[in-house]
Amino acid sequence: MDDPSQGTQLATIQELARYWGADYDWRRAEAKLRAQPHFITEIDGLDIHFIHVRSKHENALPLIMTHGWPGSIIQQLAIIDPLTNPTAYGADAADAFDVVMPSLPGFGFSGKPTTTGWGPERIARAWARLMERLGYTRYAAQGGDWGAIITELMGVEAPPGLAGFHTNMAGAVPPEIDQALATGRPVPAGSDFTEEEQRAVEQLTSMYAHVHYAYLMASLPQSLTALADSPVGLASFMLEPGLELIPRAFGGDGDRLTRDDVLDNITFFWMTNTVISAARLYAENTTSFFGAKGVTLPVAVSVFPRELYEPPKSWAEKAYPNLMHYNRLPAGGHFPAWEQPELFVEEVRTGLRPLRRSN
Secondary structure, three states: OOOHHHOOOHHHHHHHHHHHHHOOOHHHHHHHHHOOOEEEEEEOOEEEEEEEEOOOOOOOEEEEEEOOOOOOHHHHHHHHHHHHOHHHHOOOHHHOEEEEEEOOOOOOOOOOOOOOOOOHHHHHHHHHHHHHHOOOOOEEEEEOOHHHHHHHHHHHHOOOOEEEEEEOOOOOEOHHHHHHHHOOOOOOOOOOOOHHHHHHHHHHHHHHHOOHHHHHHHHOHHHOHHHHOOHHHHHHHHHOOOOOHHHHHHOOOOOOOOHHHHHHHHHHHHHHOOHHHHHHHHHHOOOOOOEOOOOOOOEEEEEOOEOOOOOOHHHHHHHOOOEEEEEEOOOOEOOHHHHOHHHHHHHHHHHHHHHHHOO
């Protein structure tokens, strides 16, 4: 059946299984992981894994970066050195960061919660404690997907050390519009949208109609045990939430992601047996994915063209009264640090630069 509307195509998953079994080399990915300094600390009774790389440059801005789903630290490895060592990439030492990259609870090398309660709000508080524990009294944050939601909630909480943040999935939708779209109701009468706003409404309407994997994980994460029993089943499930970018790497129309990139991330989930524990984050969530949350801290927004929705600047300005950067990029999608690392790194540098001037 040549119809992608119903899920991962048979030819795609067959090619993935063939390549995974015959040609893929996990040791290459393992070497990349081993090249980074890894740490584990206990917060609220749970082991939290994180990568921590201090820049050699003075006055580097500490930055905590949070991944999403179906993601992991694997998707962020390529941006660590450009952020911490900018002069090696033709950038200025003044743009250096100390990078902290935690694994979400239930993901990767972090502990798996054995009780309920580890939702985005609690994770946001745990990240603030992590940065305090590392001795950072002033820092920035960055996130996409779940990382964007957690970063936004850090912004709402505004812990003393957080100076501002960068997001590549802005929570900028006006609350009344967000509530209508999320529940499948018509948008409020009298809404007079600009062309950009109308496009965002259409994107969100389509997105909410096609994220059944999220609803499934939110309602019955513990019932997805088959995904932990079949590597090909896991791969088929994880190929879907990628705006077609991930399947294209195995379907003959590769973008910036390679087959190895895709399998590095899937294999990491398989090796750590975290598909179920990671899915539980959906069940723990009680906050809006895209709605404005009342952030008043400085915020930088990068809009990539294949994101789940492209937040209009008019919405971003209302959601973030202290908006310090807004930019639309020519390429990239939901996983820009993975798909377009050069563009992403430059956006993080540019977007957070005003925080350095306020030192």
